[in-house]
Amino acid sequence: MIKVGIVGGTGYTGVELLRLLANHPEVSLEVITSRSESGMPVSDLFPNLRGHVNIAFSEPDPDILAQCDVVFFATPHTVAMALVPELIKRNTRVIDLSADFRLKDLAVWEQWYNTQHTCPELFEHAVYGLPELNRDKIKDAQLVAVPGCYPTATELGFLPLLEAGLIDPLHLIADAKTGVSGAGRKAAIPMLMAETSGSFKAYGVSGHRHLPEIREVLSQHCQQEVDLTFIPHLAPMVRGIHATLYGRLTTHDVNLQKVFEERYANEPFVDVMPIGSMPETRSVQGSNICRIAVHQPQNSDTVVVLSVIDNLVKGASGQAIHNMNIMFGLDEKTGINVIAMMP
Amino acid sequence: MIKVGIVGGTGYTGVELLRLLANHPEVSLEVITSRSESGMPVSDLFPNLRGHVNIAFSEPDPDILAQCDVVFFATPHTVAMALVPELIKRNTRVIDLSADFRLKDLAVWEQWYNTQHTCPELFEHAVYGLPELNRDKIKDAQLVAVPGCYPTATELGFLPLLEAGLIDPLHLIADAKTGVSGAGRKAAIPMLMAETSGSFKAYGVSGHRHLPEIREVLSQHCQQEVDLTFIPHLAPMVRGIHATLYGRLTTHDVNLQKVFEERYANEPFVDVMPIGSMPETRSVQGSNICRIAVHQPQNSDTVVVLSVIDNLVKGASGQAIHNMNIMFGLDEKTGINVIAMMP
Amino acid sequence: MIKVGIVGGTGYTGVELLRLLANHPEVSLEVITSRSESGMPVSDLFPNLRGHVNIAFSEPDPDILAQCDVVFFATPHTVAMALVPELIKRNTRVIDLSADFRLKDLAVWEQWYNTQHTCPELFEHAVYGLPELNRDKIKDAQLVAVPGCYPTATELGFLPLLEAGLIDPLHLIADAKTGVSGAGRKAAIPMLMAETSGSFKAYGVSGHRHLPEIREVLSQHCQQEVDLTFIPHLAPMVRGIHATLYGRLTTHDVNLQKVFEERYANEPFVDVMPIGSMPETRSVQGSNICRIAVHQPQNSDTVVVLSVIDNLVKGASGQAIHNMNIMFGLDEKTGINVIAMMP
Amino acid sequence: MIKVGIVGGTGYTGVELLRLLANHPEVSLEVITSRSESGMPVSDLFPNLRGHVNIAFSEPDPDILAQCDVVFFATPHTVAMALVPELIKRNTRVIDLSADFRLKDLAVWEQWYNTQHTCPELFEHAVYGLPELNRDKIKDAQLVAVPGCYPTATELGFLPLLEAGLIDPLHLIADAKTGVSGAGRKAAIPMLMAETSGSFKAYGVSGHRHLPEIREVLSQHCQQEVDLTFIPHLAPMVRGIHATLYGRLTTHDVNLQKVFEERYANEPFVDVMPIGSMPETRSVQGSNICRIAVHQPQNSDTVVVLSVIDNLVKGASGQAIHNMNIMFGLDEKTGINVIAMMP
Incomplete structure (x- = not known):
């Protein structure tokens, strides 16, 4: 033991x-x-x-x-x-x-x-x-x-694309949404149920502490400068992070689904979902799974990755x-x- | 297996x-x-x-x-x-x-x-x-x-009192509240999130199908006629039942806490909480536990039992x-x- | 002005x-x-x-x-x-x-x-x-x-019955549910969204400050001693009070619906709903209305009044x-x- | 009349x-x-x-x-x-x-x-x-x-930037979040409270009907081709849209706050909020206002506009x-x- x-x-x-x-x-x-x-x-x-x-x-x-x-x-x-x-x-x-x-x-x-x-x-x-x-x-x-919770969801979503050199590393966008448990168990008026329930807002737009973490981890691992705009939001729910990640593709000639499936083939806690999937945070509620789906909407040069985790797990x-x-x-x-x- | x-x-x-x-x-x-x-x-x-x-x-x-x-x-x-x-x-x-x-x-x-x-x-x-x-x-x-879900929470709450003959069996009141998952996974306008979120209401006041079940089980087990007013309510949450149970005591000379603790001493899935407790439904969310607290507010002759379960577990x-x-x-x-x- | x-x-x-x-x-x-x-x-x-x-x-x-x-x-x-x-x-x-x-x-x-x-x-x-x-x-x-908010919903619900002498005044039960805004805009861990969302609980069971208010107002107005068991609950919503009120009828020979309709016929802010109604708190959200419905479930001697208001209005x-x-x-x-x- | x-x-x-x-x-x-x-x-x-x-x-x-x-x-x-x-x-x-x-x-x-x-x-x-x-x-x-609801929030957010020629019109991103009332009052399992409460997800990623509307309105009005990636999400709340809008600035030499304030100076229903603001959807709940804040996080070349409306108003x-x-x-x-x- x-x-x-x-x-x-x-x-x-x-x-x-x-x-x-x-x-x-x-x-x-x-x-x-x-x-x-x-x-x-x-x-x-x-x-x-x-x-x-x-x-x-x-x-x-x-x-x-x-x-x-x-x-x-x-x-x-x-x-x-x-x-x-x-x-x-x-x-x-x-x-x-x-x-x-x-x-x-x-x-x-x-x-x-x-x-x-x-x-x-x-x-x-x-x-x-x-x-x-x-x-x-x-x-x-x-x-x-x-x-951190945001970095986990964000890094797992961007890693396959950056490792394969498929996106412009200097203009990533991470539009992330968290449940209120992310703010911790601390008495604070803005986190009262009467303040947060039924409402949605961004916060930390000018700079959240998870930004330098994501920037450093992705830059070091990919051995090139990575920069991103990271906008966290507070969603009226208790648990869950939903990161919607945007990158500009540098090539069109790639099977994005396969890139993700191969990257995480042996990972017990990353679930690359089938083409077209849109994971919900409740599908990971209480579990240690990160579910990911990769999209290329309207066949444009913008790739969109949806990555969900339970922020507390x-x-x-x-x-x-x-x-x-x-x-x-x-x-x-x-x-x-x-x-x-x-x- | x-x-x-x-x-x-x-x-x-x-x-x-x-x-x-x-x-x-x-x-x-x-x-x-x-x-x-x-x-x-x-x-x-x-x-x-x-x-x-x-x-x-x-x-x-x-x-x-x-x-x-x-x-x-x-x-x-x-x-x-x-x-x-x-x-x-x-x-x-x-x-x-x-x-x-x-x-x-x-x-x-x-x-x-x-x-x-x-x-x-x-x-x-x-x-x-x-x-x-x-x-x-x-x-x-x-x-x-x-x-049924309501009967489970209600019967477990009334049983120790009825078995011990401590309350008037003909005038029980069960004011019960359920989360929306109790209505099942069926398309129905009244169960839309836009209809139920942020609101609270009673339903089935004139007669819910769990009423005859509670009545029969308690009557048969206690070998006397038991009758109750059962008012179910819909609370804006997904899971959980909170039954607030009222009975008129026929005696004042009794240690209610002890009655409950002894009744459920060997039950793995009933938790009689300490004196003064007010169980929340989230404390049983996803678990098979029924948590119960018994109160005698203002030392009146009305006993109040609070009984919570996860309706789906x-x-x-x-x-x-x-x-x-x-x-x-x-x-x-x-x-x-x-x-x-x-x- | x-x-x-x-x-x-x-x-x-x-x-x-x-x-x-x-x-x-x-x-x-x-x-x-x-x-x-x-x-x-x-x-x-x-x-x-x-x-x-x-x-x-x-x-x-x-x-x-x-x-x-x-x-x-x-x-x-x-x-x-x-x-x-x-x-x-x-x-x-x-x-x-x-x-x-x-x-x-x-x-x-x-x-x-x-x-x-x-x-x-x-x-x-x-x-x-x-x-x-x-x-x-x-x-x-x-x-x-x-x-107070609870007294408003509770007194308006019991008044017609007490004024008409239709119920035992000493054994009223008020099972009341409030949204979280009732706790005010004060930093407090128990009122965080992460603590209250998706959960339901009773509180103040041993004695809430609205209890003596209800007791005094009803007793003075009806010129007889009135006593009640008052159990407030916290529902996972922002606004609204739903009071479920129980009384033991002293007579069966009465048209309860008519008693309520006549009592409030000229009141601009009390809405006696049609027979069989079960008012939802959202139907008064943001408004100054109290909606009330009176029921006699299963034709028993227990009358049930449902009374909803917006606690802040x-x-x-x-x-x-x-x-x-x-x-x-x-x-x-x-x-x-x-x-x-x-x- | x-x-x-x-x-x-x-x-x-x-x-x-x-x-x-x-x-x-x-x-x-x-x-x-x-x-x-x-x-x-x-x-x-x-x-x-x-x-x-x-x-x-x-x-x-x-x-x-x-x-x-x-x-x-x-x-x-x-x-x-x-x-x-x-x-x-x-x-x-x-x-x-x-x-x-x-x-x-x-x-x-x-x-x-x-x-x-x-x-x-x-x-x-x-x-x-x-x-x-x-x-x-x-x-x-x-x-x-x-x-449409999304187009209203999105167009009002992008218009000042496009009219002033400040951003690359071909690579806009609109990451939008709606409450469930946007789906209408129709019986459908995915919109049940038990399906949507406490969870967050994207939908319509491959193409939502509001996309061509936004594209056409902005293109016609600005007399140049405008294209965007539009990702709608479902947030666990009843009302409100929060559009988080991203554009690549073509110039750094501009007072973004002033651009927005001047554009909407005479508009009774657009509120350009002070620098640094992060509007919450509840601040427009039930009202006909669109509240907007413009940000340039970390002084990068990505402008972020936050635009909130009540989708039903x-x-x-x-x-x-x-x-x-x-x-x-x-x-x-x-x-x-x-x-x-x-x-």
């Missing part, structure tokens, strides 16, 4: 880690921390876990965390970078769901997160935990940075466990082969 | 059976029928099942169905009663999610369903599949009638599989120990 | 007052106060008002408010009672949408609101602003206390303006004869 | 016409037709109209319709073109909310609507009823074709009445100066 700890378990990625880990056959959940809720049984906060998770939140204690084989950080940014060095030093592996280790360019990170990074040495060595890109590096990683906690499975040599699907709930 | 067939798999209880059975370790799904969609791969209709269910819908064929150990009927009423006798004769056990065999009083059934029953002989022998009431009879049953497909587990001697939780999804 | 001021305009009843008053032909909006948003144009906070309301929030100033003919308080409780005496002294009439002056029994008020009332002398003289009950007193009132701001119209001798419908929006 | 008739009043644009016309001070509603609901009082179908609209649906009768000054068609396509010639001949003006007269290129219309047009002579003479484009022609029009019935006001020389705002409802 893999001894697992969770730091910061009171948010939505925390409860989602618990939902999935509680039924993971190779995991023993040792500790879950929360400064604010220390002492409270986890299932008092999240009644869906009654009968499944019987431990209480505790104060974060490095000595206890260091006894785990792996610790997940489901914290706001800047929390992980304060604790991680101590854990790594004591040979506890870390899977960070926050943004602290997602970039490679320190200056860019410090600019967008508007703070100084406190462990730049680990910053460089962290592995970006997108299995479809970095499976081999993940296996031996001590520190994995789980991709493939966009966060499920992908984190996928990384854990790879790191510990398990079958990749273990514990996360959950079927989406429809309706 | 238990060989399983499903008749009528294109509705919401059908897809929910598939979601749960696909991951059930003791089940082999042999056949799923649909007249309207015969030939279509199941996962074309329900993309959440892509990669999990690989068979196609077929025409209902008694010879093929009879090769199964058990057949689930997820059909509108009057379909099962036409096919069931043949299957029972050939020793295939049947779990009927429809209303065809839920009552014991044939005249009442024929009045409320406004048609003649075509196999009255089986009608009498069917076992009402509420495990918390009929576990022993279910074990050996050839034909199980899975309770504990109120239909999950309870059906629970019955199957009992019928085939499995651990009752096998395959249905799913944790509810929150948020 | 009636010179109008609003104290506390940043909440949902505030914006709703503005929506209705901006098109009211007899009103001149002079001032709207907010400590927190002082200086901000109202339409920056509420973009729906762009082009319709051109003033900014200002600090509350009794001298400026006292120049108005009438001041609305759309504030949390305890704010109005601090300012009202000064305004009344200077002959500015007050319409208070908060709870500060809704009760007549000071001890009960202080117990339920858990604070000392600071102007008990006005407390007694305030008029309870339910036009269907107190039209004559409202005409000359200096201080009107606008009823008939349950707050629309009713407040209705009071103003009466106080200033206008046609009662002026400015609030808005048609509900469907879908 | 303008004598008004409505053909096809049982859909969502029909009820919305009624909501607005019932309070229009210059209108007398003479007749509303429906083959399916003939004889039923309008307010039985739409209870929000109880007390406001007192006529019943009747069979369409050209003789009666021809007595009106103007007839609105709120019908599926192909209905209007059969009746309109007779009305025009008899000097009744027509405002058609359907698609029958929206295009100028007959061949394109017949291809996209897959049928033969039955009155090509009127086809050419119909005026495209976008007041911001065609105000002068509308004044004297006998037949106005009200623009500015995208249909409100715009239809706006046309009527212009045609009959009224103040343009008469009867449609409704304030959006928030929350």
Whole structure:
């Protein structure tokens, strides 16, 4: 059994880690921390876990965390970078769901997160935990940075086109829509149901923190400068990301469907849908799948990719466990082969 | 492995059976029928099942169905009663999610369903599949009638009070609220999202078909006449039933919390919540749990029970599989120990 | 033109007052106060008002408010009672949408609101602003206390039955459901969309502050003790209250439909629907109407009344303006004869 | 008073016409037709109209319709073109909310609507009823074709940029999102609440009928070929369109905000929001306003326009009445100066 700890378990990625880990056959959940809720049984906060998770939140204690084989950080940014060095030093592996280790360019990170990074040495060595890109590096990683939710959906949609050199890499457009759980479990007037239900809006148009992440990951991987216009929107639903991706084709002589099918032929959590499909976010609700469809509307030179994930699963906690499975040599699907709930 | 067939798999209880059975370790799904969609791969209709269910819908064929150990009927009423006798004769056990065999009083059934029953002989022998009431009879049953969704939530809420003789049995009130999936996957203007979203209403006030079911089950089990006012409402959500139950206490000298805790102490799928709890439907979303809280507001002589289930799981497909587990001697939780999804 | 001021305009009843008053032909909006948003144009906070309301929030100033003919308080409780005496002294009439002056029994008020009332002398003289009950007193009132949202729907539903002496007054049940806007525009985790969407729950079961209001108003008006079990629920929608009301009939020999139709024959904002109707909350969305239907299911001795309002209009701001119209001798419908929006 | 008739009043644009016309001070509603609901009082179908609209649906009768000054068609396509010639001949003006007269290129219309047009002579003479484009022609029009909902939001967003020659006209992208009321009041499984709530998807990716409309209107007006990729999406809400529009700037030396503000300076129903704004659909809910914001994210050469309307008002019935006001020389705002409802 893999001894697992969770730091910061009171948010939505925390409860989602618990939902999935509680039924993971190779995991023993040792500790879950929360400064604010220390002492409270986890299932008092999240009644869906009654009968499944019987431990209480505790104060974060490095000595206890260091006894785990792996610790997940489901914290706001800047929390992980304060604790991680101590854990790594004591040979506890870390899977960070926050943004602290997602970039490679320190200056860019410090600019967008508007703070100084406190462990730049680990910053460089962290592995970006997108299995479809970095499976081999993940296996031996001590520190994995789980991709953001938007970047996961966007990168998986653009990768086949960029890798094959089929689109102009400097003028990508990602028109992305998220459910409200993406904003986290924090008291804020704009996220009240009375403010968001029945309405749709863009936000972060001038610059969202997932923009530099997408830009860097795609640029590095494709070894050329990639730039995009990234417009996130808030949709009146709880879960799900729908990324509608636009690129200008540099060639017409290509079978786009085949490019995608071949790229993801062996990926357990990417589903390239049949020609003409238009995936709905509910088809991945609660599951770790990314469903993708590629279109060339009206036979124009604009390619359109539709990419959907559950932001809390493939966009966060499920992908984190996928990384854990790879790191510990398990079958990749273990514990996360959950079927989406429809309706 | 238990060989399983499903008749009528294109509705919401059908897809929910598939979601749960696909991951059930003791089940082999042999056949799923649909007249309207015969030939279509199941996962074309329900993309959440892509990669999990690989068979196609077929025409209902008694010879093929009879090769199964058990057949689930997820059909509108009057379909099962036409096919069931043949299957029972050939020793295939049947779990009927429809209303065809839920009552014991044939005249009442024929009045409320406004048609003649075509196999009255089986009608009498069917076992009402509420495990918390009929576990022993279910074990050996050839034909199980899975309770309706409202009756499940309502009966589980009233049973401890009635069994203990604590309330006036003739003036129960059940004010129940359901999500829209309860109306099934049928084209109908009143169930359009534009008609139901953001709105709340009562329906079936003059008489809903679940009323005689609740009345009969509670009366028979408690061996006294039970009558209730049952007002169902449509809430603007997809899943979930919230039954708010009212009874007039005949005694004040009782620990209501203890009555409920003791009644359900050994029930794997009933969760009596702590004093003061107010269960939310999302705490059971996708799971087979019924969560119950009992209150005596303002210390009056009116007891209020709050009972929540997922109408498609504990109120239909999950309870059906629970019955199957009992019928085939499995651990009752096998395959249905799913944790509810929150948020 | 009636010179109008609003104290506390940043909440949902505030914006709703503005929506209705901006098109009211007899009103001149002079001032709207907010400590927190002082200086901000109202339409920056509420973009729906762009082009319709051109003033900014200002600090509350009794001298400026006292120049108005009438001041609305759309504030949390305890704010109005601090300012009202000064305004009344200077002959500015007050319409208070908060709870500060809704009760007549000071001890009960202080117990339920858990604070000392600071102007008990006005407390007694305030008029309870339910036009269907107190039209004559409202005409000359200096201080009107606008009823709570639940009390409005509940009292209008029970009044005809109690006035006619048709039900047992000591065992009423009000099973009420509200949209989330009832909780106000306040940052709070339980009211996030991710917490409330797609879910249904009861709250305040042990005692909601609207309970003593309903109890007192019905008891005083009917000159007999009235008691009820009041269970509020949160429905996943923004607006609307649906009260399902239960009473035990003391006689069978009565035409309930006629009782209701006659009681409200001359009321411009109560719509007694035809026999068999089940009003939906969306049918009153944005309007000042209360729609009511009365049922006697299965011909039992339990009468069921369905009563729906928009909690922000008939349950707050629309009713407040209705009071103003009466106080200033206008046609009662002026400015609030808005048609509900469907879908 | 303008004598008004409505053909096809049982859909969502029909009820919305009624909501607005019932309070229009210059209108007398003479007749509303429906083959399916003939004889039923309008307010039985739409209870929000109880007390406001007192006529019943009747069979369409050209003789009666021809007595009106103007007839609105709120019908599926192909209905209007059969009746309109007779009305025009008899000097009744027509405002058609359907698609029958929206295009100028007959061949394109017949291809996209897959049928033969039955009155090509009127086809050419119909005026495209976008007041911001065609105000002068509308004044004297006998037949106005009200623009589609997507085209309204999209054209208003692109017009200032195209008119000023600021973007590459051949590679526009319109990523548009609609609420479910856009699909109309028709029984269809995909539009059930259980199918659409909590989920987001694209549809019509290969070609939506609003695409040729946008293409033609922009091309003709700007006197150059305009082409776009148009991807509509279904958002889980009832009302509202949010168009996110992308264009490649051909110059950097321009004040985009000023371009928009000047273009719409005198338009009563277009609100150019301040720099940095991100309009929400709820800010126009129930109102005839189009709110627009223009952005140049990260100072790139991609301009992003956010354009929101209520699909049933500015995208249909409100715009239809706006046309009527212009045609009959009224103040343009008469009867449609409704304030959006928030929350």
